[in-house]
Amino acid sequence: MLLKPSNDDICVISYHIGKIIVAVSLCLVLPILTAFVFNEHAPILDFVISLGFSLSLGFLLIILFKTDKELHWMHGMVIVSLSWLILAVLAAIPLYLSGHWHSFLDAVFDAMSGYATTGLTLAQDLDHLSMSHQMWRHLTMFIGGQGVIIVALSFLAAGTGGAFKIYVGEARDEKILPNAIQTAKFIWMISISYLILGTLILGLMAIWEGIAPLRAFFHGAWIFMAAFDTGGFAPQSQNILYYHSFLFEIGTILMMILGIINFKLHFSLWTGNRREIWRDIEMISLTSTILISFFFVAVGLAKAGVYPQAVALFRKGFYHLISGHTGTGYMTLYASQFMQNWTPLALVSLIVAMGLGGAMCSTTGGIKALRIGLVFKAFIQDVRKLMYPESAVLIEKFHHIKDLILEDRQVRSAALIFLAYLGLYLFGAIAGMAYGYPFLESLFESTSAAANVGLSCGITTISMPVVLKLTYIFQMWIGRLEFVAVFTLAGFIIAFFRGK
């Protein structure tokens, strides 16, 4: 029998959503400060309205549904999935008010793209957008990459009892430290340390490449936010091509790779355990898939003869492969060039790389390296079983921070999410084809949205059908949260209407 959620359930969920809204909305102060730095007056109003509206909504939920009831797992999942939707709508307000987005739906598309660290954009005339709005766009990536729940837990540590239950809902089932709040604070500590370092490095690179110092450091910060958080937004419409710089491309490749590493592995590295990087199953899986997919991309591009020089092949082939595999979506090509210049072999290899993604508990999307590694290990184990006597007991081990034994339930869980992602990629591709786009283009854009990548072959434009925009928003949301939280929300809604 389906149980209808009680009033207490509604109170717990609404109260915590209110708290999350308040915590995340406070980040709007940063673009307001940016507006002051650059003497931009009109954008201040956009952000004050958004901040005021968001805080009002958050406070209202806290006041109306105040409760001290304990959080359950179901609450955590519903809170996370609903928070992400509500926050995307709230983050869209200043974007829409800037006048650079054709409709509110387009602004929501970009806000979800930012939070989910996708990088697909429907912004118009990006080159004339204010610095404060640019700050907000990139900040959504920085917040979303670490996770909106991480932000909330860091700000509101004292009042969140069942912190781990909402922490897990955000596709983060690995605790780095014993406590979820300590883990959240550690993730922020790492991210902010890297932000300072990354801004400095990219800022100096930008100055070296001829950009004025103040702009250079802002560009450095934004590019770092979007690279480390594997997002893909850039302050200019040409994305990374704008800089025409090999140096900048190398810099962003390093930041992107830093972003796909598991925060748990970052912790090991920070605590001096550097050997982990060579032993961890995720790193082995990632290195293998990057090398294999690059081999096919290189063969595909070499066949086409578009980039006859090794440097050009590296700057276009390897760069986009890393950008796709890490789920960043940084581009030094125009969207239509993928279909014009890249052979089907290179394109399919890139799509596969996009679908695979980076490490668990990182800022990236997609199937994830750990799951690929586990499914591969299970496959090897099954083959070995066939070769040994029936009575033999085979134990397969793997190293993920510590030595672990491969268990059936791990493989089952990994395989289920693996299949769910494949289904999601296909779902978006079918939606694209339903609107007349060719199969390869539809699959490319769909995988890019669902794996939170952001590379585009040209389908994502303001003129694309509304249903397709909604499909991609849905894919970005469900892809970022890795299904469970969204499925729980669906169950909650069904129980609300049909439960007894």
Next chain:
Amino acid sequence: MGTDKDGLFLKHRLAQIVVLVTGFWLLVSVCYAQSISSTALIKNAKQYDGKTVVYQGEIIGDVMVRGDFVWINLFDGENAIGIWLKKAALPKIKHVGGYHRKGDVLEIEGVFHSSCLEHGGDLDMHAGRIQIIQEGYLTPESLNPAKMVWAKIFSLTVLLLLAVMLIQNSIFRWKKR
């Protein structure tokens, strides 16, 4: 003798006509060279590859000096394309496009590359001739009165709700005691 003179005269005339026609053709082709849109260039990149084209666009972002050369990006309302040119050839830029700044509109004539070998496969143009055809300007910021009203309303609402929340928290704590 007379025929020699006539022949020479005819040759001179013919040469004059050829020079005039060629000059006129060059003048016409320079003056009336159709600038190509960025979309047309990107979509038909292979067709235009290595050809000299004319392109117009607003200079946006930054003028990035690289030694004796410079990178600029010209936005024609559809896309921006990177232009590589000698620093000395760049005319004095007064406005670069950005927030509330319309950049100078430049017209360039140069060689288009669908994937430039000199620049790691970038789609770009190497400019030969470049000129400012329209000066940029600052577009003054205007504060929307309706937005100001909404900003005040929401600010007051936040203060009010914050006060209610603090009172509610105090009551909650007092009841618990």
